[in-house]
Amino acid sequence: MSPQLPDGEAAPRDGSLPPAVLEGAAERDFGVYLHVPFCTVRCGYCDFNTYTATELGEGASQATYASSALQEIALAASVMERAGLPARPVSTVFVGGGTPTLLEVVDLAAMVDGVRQAWGLAPDAEITTEANPDSVTPESLAALVEAGFTRVSFGVQSVVPHVLATLDRTHDPLRVPDVVGWARDAGLAVSLDLIYGTPGESLADWRTSLEAAVALQPDHISAYALTVEPGTALHRRVRSGELPAPTGDDEAAKYELADEILGTELDWYEISNWARTPDDRCRHNLAYWRGADWWGIGPGAHSHVGGVRWWNVKHPRAYANRLAAGESPAHGREILDDDAQRLERVMLGTRLATGFPTAGLDRAAVASLIAEELVTFRPGTITLTRRGRLLADTVVHRLT
Incomplete structure (x- = not known):
């Protein structure tokens, strides 16, 4: 069961944007997110807006999905x-x-x-696709490069079989070195996604996954703490007592281990992300954290342009029907006021290793965070310490 759409005002049927989006637009980067809402099976922890073949129902299919997405691109x-x-x-x-x-x-x-036809692509455009290790072949990866893709992000999550089983992941961890090699041979930059805090995962299990990931010498690694989302199969198992709930202390210890092991080969640049070089950082996600503009294409996709945020209808059938009728698939939107935009700038900007400007921040709050070793200070900026990364929500609260 995917999450409910946020509250907000009704989005215009024609998708129109208010004049305020023009302010500063020429200085903001523009990116595109393309959501593909299909999976072969639903992982027990996942609450993303995705559908298996049996969940799609009548009037929606993988075969016609690209056509609907192209209609939204043209509308955008x-x-x-x-x-x-x-x-x-x-x-x-x-x-x-x-x-x-x-x-x-x-x-x-x-x-x-x-x-490309709608807006053009920058000469150095970063074009990424996510992939499961069991959903690619050497031939398909080579074809992605021919199509213009520059980067692939594999959802590895763990290399420990019992952890993968708890997460309902279906891939064979022994296949991961193969797919990384195939992607590299094809000319793709490689990122690996890991999850820590799965019920039953020991610190030794997590170390095994980290060391295996580093040994593959990827360009980028993301490591995310597991969130047990309401409505998921994992949530039901935890609620019933079948599985233990993740604890903050366990996840903190695993984050610290991740930073220690990943830091031997890569540098952290955002709370959950490490890259081999600055050029290997995920530029698309950096655009989110820096407040750029992006248009989200697809069912349930979110967009942001000039302080206006909106989200599409969730089901692929409703999405396709809206577009076939010549209407925007947007379900709702919000126009961020100055306070909301400031909160977002602090919340997202402080996540980055490049630091956050201290101009406009409360001096006493900054001084106390420095004294408590939650941030370090360089002239004009503050940066989260490792301990500060573990308490990032606290830091943001005190700065806002």
């Missing part, structure tokens, strides 16, 4: 032009899901080409 280009937004080539494209690589590469290529 029209809306932005009508709003008077300056022409900006797309700097990053991120295809997420779900499992995007369940679609034929020709469909993924068509969506990327639709973005």
Whole structure:
């Protein structure tokens, strides 16, 4: 069961944007997120807006999905032009899901080409797709490169079989070195996603996954704490007492171990992300954290342009029907006021290793955070310490 859509005002049926989005637009990067809401099976911990074949029902299919996405891309280009937004080539494209690589590469290529035709792509555009280790072949990865993809992010999560079983992950961990090698041979930059805090995962299990990931010498690693989301199968198992709930102390110890082991080969640049070099950082996610503009294509996808945030209807059938009728698939939206935008700047900007400007922050709050070793100070900026990263919500609360 995927999460409920946020509250907000009704979105305009034609998708129109208010004049306020023009302010500063020429200085903001523009990216595109393409959501592919399909999976072969639903993982027990996942509450993303995804659907298996049996959950899709009538009137929606993987085979026709690219066509609907192309309709929204065309609509997005029209809306932005009508709003008077300056022409900006797309700097990053991120295809997420779900499992995007369940679609034929020709469909993924068509969506990327639709973005190219609508806005153009920057010469150095980063184009990423997520993939499960069991959803690719050497041939499909090579075809992704031919389609313009530059980067692949594999959902590894763990290399320990009993941990994968608890998460309901279906891939064979022994396949991971193969897919990393195939991707590298094809010319793709490689990122690996890991999850820590799974019920029953020991610190030794987590160390095994970290060391295995580092040994593969990827360009980038993300490590996320497991969240037991209401409505998921994992939540029901924890609530019934079948599985123990993750604890803050356990997840803190595992984060510290991740930073220690990953830091031997990569540098952290955002709370949950490490990269081999600055060029290997995920530029698409950096755009989110820096408040850039992006248009989210697909059912349930979220977008942000100039302080206006909106989200699409969730089900692929409703999404396709809206577009077939010539209407925006947006379900609701919110226009962020100055206070909300400031909160977001602090909440997202403090996550980055590059530091957050101290201008406008309360001096006493900054001084106390320094004294408590939650942040370090360089002239004009503060940066979270490792302990500060574990208490990032506290830091944000005190700065706002």
